[in-house]
Amino acid sequence: MNQKKSKVIDNPVVSIFRGNMGIIAVLVIMCIIVTVATDKFLTANNIISVLRQISINTYIALGMTLIIILGHIDLSVGAIVAMSGTLTVGLIVNQNMHLGVAIVLGILVGVMAGFISGSIVSNFGVPAFIITMAMMNIANGIAYVYSGGQSTRITDEFFIAIGTGYLFNVIPLPVVYMVVLIVIFSFVLSKTKFGTYVYAIGGNREAAKLSGVPIKFIEITVFTLSGLLSAFAGLVLCSRMYSGQPSVGSGYELDAIAACVLGGTSMTGGKGRISGTVFGAMVIGIISNGLNLIGVSSYWQLIVKGLIIACAVLLDNQKGKLSFLRKKK
Template structure:
């Protein structure tokens, strides 16, 4: 009886912790949550097909690629850095993976591992240079952005590489149980990993400390170089995942893939309330920010709005959201 009572108390305690976490999440992101709900309501009124199960799954599938990048970008921006290379790394990883499968007949697992290794190498290069030199992260990642994009064009001679492997195409276009898109499954796993890193480990606390005050963190004994190296390497890994999933969805490795993806990732992070000056940000906010961008794009497509105008609308929404966040923080 006592053992059963103890188990019940532990269960109640766990439920209380989950409830407290949800309340804290809503409290921290109240403004952006309201904006997200209003956006969904407006789009659903204008076009009733928005709330269909197929369309919502499609939004999640499309948003997942941006969120892979945005999760790692959140860590980097919390550190006070930036990574402009992720879109180009997506392209070169997709090209390498597709080439190995389509042109060299490599097993899919081998090709995926090689592609992820390429992403990690680019991320580690960014992290090493940022951590060991005084070159600003903007310049470092701008350089690697051009290197990666150039490599993608060189490897393909500017032409897409078609992949006819069903097992490879399942990575980004398949369904689990006939219902859940595979990219969404990867996203759930990565969300859990990133949440645990940022909220339950010393590494996450060190990131906030370094972003808030690098000098104080250094005198506290935190290895700043190691923290930066991890964040940028992780960003390269996430770009690799996004590149492989995108190549699988398009059934080809394309040197133009991921064009502008870094801007969407940064926009999701900023919309989610992460400070561009470093030291503050939440994974949950980034998720909402990415969903806003995904829902906005989907809604504009359903309404038949030209893609040219979509760029303008997205820019205005991002500008207004960031300005509102700045005002809120000043008042706070």
């Protein structure tokens, strides 16, 4: 009996299911409701489209998961999306820069933003909430100053292909990136020293320090990663929209945080998992997609989205009690 039990826990698929029971329940319930309400939901086309829609939020949410596990928060991600995207497109179109160089520069700007936030937070112990809020303003400002508030159209074929291309003519490239990133981040968080240290710092900073965890290095790296992912998200987003727009990233930080929280990442740090965040991002994506298909106006969508997020978190909180009920049966 005992052996059987430990076997069950060791199976990664089962473990993902057990760990995220609450959010999976929400996901399934939502899917059932939308499927009953409209027959357009459960089609291959629509599912691919949902996956494409959630991919950008997922890139950002992966970095956010690490940051929240560390016990911090990053409010600058949306602004970095806008800044990197606008700069990359602008450099290609206005400055006639070589495509590859422009992309690298765009990404580097995001990386730098994350690195600076991380360094300040880690070296001076300033709350990340404040520093990343400042970074949010600065990055937004740079995007608007550079573009003069105007959106810039881009027609470069290769650039457009980054966000609109397909693998085997079926799977959109953004979804491919998403899957690759999820695999990498799951591995890093659960199987490497780096990931273990992230959990340790979030759980108890002082104990982690005395255990030989290089706190500053880990913190700065995680913020830098978050900047990198946001810049990448900006690149893919601009490519998909054929343009660089300075207003494009607003609200992305909140969606990313919502995905993490829905997925059970603890806002006090120390707890969380990549699989949870992915399910969280799916829930958020399906809310928008489902409501669109049913034909709910976008103003009402905001209200419904808020309510669903609140209910989902409540349900997830009750996870312990749910499994208790199950045992009783």
